[in-house]
Amino acid sequence: MVELEGIKKVYSLGKVQVEALKGVSLKIDKGEYVAIVGPSGSGKSTLMNIIGLLDRPTAGSYKLNGVEVSTLSDDQLAYLRNRQIGFVFQSFNLLHRLNALANVELPMLYAKIPSRERRERALKALEIVGLSDRIYHKPNELSGGQQQRVAIARAIVMNPSFLLADEPTGNLDTASSIEIMKIFHQLNEAGTTIIMVTHEQDIANHAKRIVRLRDGLIVEDSLVSNRITY
């Protein structure tokens, strides 16, 4: 469970202070599928990075599964990122020198999982995203949609409580985007909590709930009535 209370984030650019989040309170339960929408610069990515423990808020309280994370050390955050959170980025963020399989194995390396189990689980995750026939391909030998599927496999391989995706279809064509949305749908059906940032209404409509940001504040929080499912 994600519980945000009065989250603020201020960026200092020399003398200028940019308040990217101005006090966000948000609660997301297990099994939810939330789309965070809003215009560019409204603070969506900032919020996602905080939820994903990649960044720390300037003020406010954040409880992840009941644990207040603002007091945790860098290494404790790394541990939680490894076990509780899977992150999918707009630009995929795969390691170029590694093939698909090795990329998916990466989080398990840091979880000290033995190599045989690593391989088995990575193969399983790649099967879920439909890439069993591309496991030895390097990122530059894969299409954008395929790279994003590798990234999803990497994000789910540790069975995290939360799958976070920041504009996961932002760099993809429509067909690939639909593929990704189908995978998200399946994962959510199977119990994974998904939080996804997007500025496309079509994509947002795959979620069960939409949170709208504007200028660092939540301006709307509603359930999706005409949800797209598969």
Place this chain on the structure above:
Amino acid sequence: MYIWEAFKVAIESILSNKLRTFLTMLGIIIGIASVITIVSLGAGGQKAILGEFEKIGVNVFSIKMRNDVDIREGDRLTLRDVEMIRKRLPSVKYAAPVAEKMGLAKTEKYTKRALFIGTDFDYGNISSLKVIHGRFLNEKDILLGRNVILIDKDSAIELFGYEDCVGKSIKIGTYYYFDTAKIIGVIDSGNLKSLGGSIADQIPIIAAIPITYAQKIFPDINISQIYVMTYDQSQLEEASSQAVRLIESLHHNKDKYKTENLISFLEEFNRILGIFTTVIGAIAGISLLVGGIGIMNIMLVSVTERTKEIGIRKAVGARRKDIMIQFLIESVTISLIGGAIGILLGYLLANIVGPFIDIKPIISINAILIAFFFSTAVGIFFGIYPAQKAAKLDPIVALRYE
């Protein structure tokens, strides 16, 4: 498990920047090569000297005429001096004269150049040379000036076709005068040749004859030195000065004699080796320092180039320690490969330089361990700062880096 994965990443990174990495390694290579060269030549030199110990023994010294003073006829070493050293000095166990003469040895078939060593029965005890057939000189040979001779094994085979030529006769002398001597023994070649000094290598025959017989057939021969063996090594210095004083009193002169022993020779060698070690050690130290700075530099570049990668690794759960280890392993791998190349190069250099200074280099496990130790130490020491820099990167800052 993780170490191995980190090692694979390091190798890949090195392979994708071969030239850059090699240039970085140069300092390490030169440093380690110098260390290996000096250590293996030093070990070879020490072993050669210790080998001399085994042949002559540590409790042996020799008395010689000083070569920087005028020598009059009455100053020359005599058999009486040897006799007196034996009788008067209680710490002396054996004493033997040595007089050398270049000449010829003839059989019916061959004429060969020979180095004759005129000496007496104690020489066998002092030099621990091996008589492999027959016997060494005895008291009676000396007393009577018998025409007997021992030759070395290789020469025996050359002259007679077989080793055991005891009982055969051989003509010895200079170009115009020859005398017939009876072979009473055959000596192991290695031993005697080393005693003959450096000229021995070019001389086919090495022969030991009674000093008294030598004086008969080579009237101009002089005793060049007296070998003296004490009961114990601790008596060496004391006995040396006593012997010199004794001979001075017998000849009524002063400051005409000097003594030498292998300990002082080894000390001299170690002193020179020490100077070389210091000089080359300094070169090695500077090279390793430069090499280390090179590694630090290349690792800082690598950290910057791979900032995004670090961000990705952190995003999926890498802790500071994991990133730190990854970059440390990379710097250590670079310096270890440099070290390995340095060891090979040092081995090559030692074998090229060795023959010029008459030393057979010894590459010991120790030298290799030292080299690997230094390489690892340099890799860790100069890799820590870049690795720490990588480990401390903020995940979100690193991820945004393009």
